[in-house]
Structure formats: structure tokens, C-alpha cells
Amino acid sequence: KHFLNPVTDVNVSKLILKHYFESITDALTSDVIIVGGGPSGLTAARELGNSGYKVVIMERKLSPGGGTWGGSMSFNKVVIQKDLKDYLNELEIPFVEDLDALVVDSCLFASQLIAKALKTQNVKLFNLMTVVDLEYTNNAITGVVVNNTGIEIAGLHVDPMVFQTKAVLDATGHDAIAANIYSKRVQLPLRKEHFMNAVQGEEDTVNNTKMLANGLFVSGMAANNVDGGSRMGPIFGGMIKSGLKAAKLIMEYIKT
Numbered sequence: 001k002h003f004l005n006p007v008t009d010v011n012v013s014k015l016i017l018k019h020y021f022e023s024i025t026d027a028l029t030s031d032v033i034i035v036g037g038g039p040s041g042l043t044a045a046r047e048l049g050n051s052g053y054k055v056v057i058m059e060r061k062l063s064p065g066g067g068t069w070g071g072s073m074s075f076n077k078v079v080i081q082k083d084l085k086d087y088l089n090e091l092e093i094p095f096v097e098d099l100d101a102l103v104v105d106s107c108l109f110a111s112q113l114i115a116k117a118l119k120t121q122n123v124k125l126f127n128l129m130t131v132v133d134l135e136y137t138n139n140a141i142t143g144v145v146v147n148n149t150g151i152e153i154a155g156l157h158v159d160p161m162v163f164q165t166k167a168v169l170d171a172t173g174h175d176a177i178a179a180n181i182y183s184k185r186v187q188l189p190l191r192k193e194h195f196m197n198a199v200q201g202e203e204d205t206v207n208n209t210k211m212l213a214n215g216l217f218v219s220g221m222a223a224n225n226v227d228g229g230s231r232m233g234p235i236f237g238g239m240i241k242s243g244l245k246a247a248k249l250i251m252e253y254i255k256t
Ligand code: 48F
Pocket: 035, 036, 037, 038, 039, 040, 041, 058, 059, 060, 061, 063, 064, 065, 066, 067, 068, 129, 130, 131, 132, 171, 172, 173, 174, 175, 177, 219, 220, 221, 222, 231, 232, 233, 234, 235, 236, 239
């Protein structure tokens, strides 16, 4: 025999059900819900978790990481500004320097961002969870409405569930889901993202990271979709700086 302690099929299921439902029940209330596990959301999650905040990331897809995996046109390298050298070292992400910039393996970048966020105390991620609406109480966003991605894709008439929190970060990239839901309900016009320009877009994404409404924050490409910022290709310093800024703004909001 190769295994001294074989595990039965029923125990595999029992363990998954017990521990998953314990974990997701605990996530029903939190300090921050981050919608979207792309680079800006993962960065904000790690920062908030490290500062002791209870963070829940809801990710629609099977794999978190957002737009980091594929490099450019599937050529799996990404580029990061030299300003982020220390941060990459902190995250144990190897890079090479060229043309006054840093080049990183995209799959390693994605997986390290995910691992570092999820290894942070107080941070939990649920994948295959689609945020479909927001909860609103006394002039503030107080939660997200979530359904299983499979149910959403199938278009089945199954009601979602509410997860309550003190602050919601829309880190859903180009979709800017939470910002769009909010703007539809309160008639807040969004300017949508502008033409491609890496230099401009990288500045914009950090500048546009802000509190959109009480308890609702935007980061990364979602922030540029709210304020007309430029889009950019596979360069990620802006996403990291945006995630760090969002975490700071959220901490200030929760403290007050
Ligand atoms: O798009 P994404 O990577 O967001 P980001 O942090 O970074 C943008 C860059 O990747 C790229 C760029 C730089 O080159 O411009 O676009 O702003 O990740 C967004 C994540 O949100 C998830 C989506 O699956 C992705 O992983 N997401 C989108 N809609 C929902 C969602 C939703 N309704 N519920 C949950 N997750």
C-alpha cells in the first residue's frame, strides 16, 4: 500500500463542505469586500489584510489574476516601472531590467500576486462568485449581492445572496461592475475609458482611484472607466499603486 491513511470519497466531500461553508459563513460580514481579483484588487487585499482588516475577495472567474496572465497577445511577459522594484522584491517576484523598465514572467506575476494576497492573514477569496448588485443602507454602500457564476452564465432564475461589509472596492477592470450598478441607480454619469496611452493611463489609474460614493471605492481599470482615464497595455505599476492607494483610502474611511 502507498497510503497509510487513505481518505474515502465521502470524507473528501464532507471535508470540503464543512470547511467551505464555515469559511463562507464567516465572510457574510467583513470590513472590506473587494470585487474582482485582478492586480489592483489583490494588491489592495494584501495591504488591508496586513493592516488587520477582514477582507473578502469575490472573483467571477475560476482563476483570479484578471488581466495579468497573458502578457501581450499571449506573449507571456509583463512590464513594470522601475519605481516598483522594492515592491516586486517584497513580493518575491523576479524581474530583469531593460530599457529603463522591469520585465516579469506574466504567470509568475499572476500567481505570486494571488499567493501573497491569500497568504495574508484576514484575506479570503471566493472564486466563481459574480457580484450582481449592491446593498445600500442610510446613504452608504453596505454590501454586495452575489450569485454563483455558473448560475449567472446559465441565466437561471436563482436568487443571489448578500454579503455585508463596511466598504466595497470595485476592482473589476474594464467592466467597472459596481460603479456601473451605482451609476444606473443614482444617475451618476461615467466617462468611460479613453484611448490607449500607457504613460497617461498609468498616471490616470492612480489619480482616478477614489471613493465614488459612501462606502464604494474604485481602483485599477475600473477607476479609469469611471473618470475617462486612458487604457494601457500589459504594464502593471499603475495597478499596484492604485491598489495601494485604494487600501489607504478605505482604511481612512473605515476609521472615521
Ligand atoms: O481586469 P483586471 O485585471 O483588473 P485591474 O486590477 O487590472 C487591469 C489590468 O489587468 C489590465 C490593464 C493593464 O494592462 O489595463 O486590464 O483593474 O481584473 C478584474 C477582475 O474582476 C473580475 C474579473 O474576472 C477579473 O478577474 N470581475 C469582473 N466582473 C466581476 C468580477 C463581477 N461582477 N464579480 C466578481 N468579479
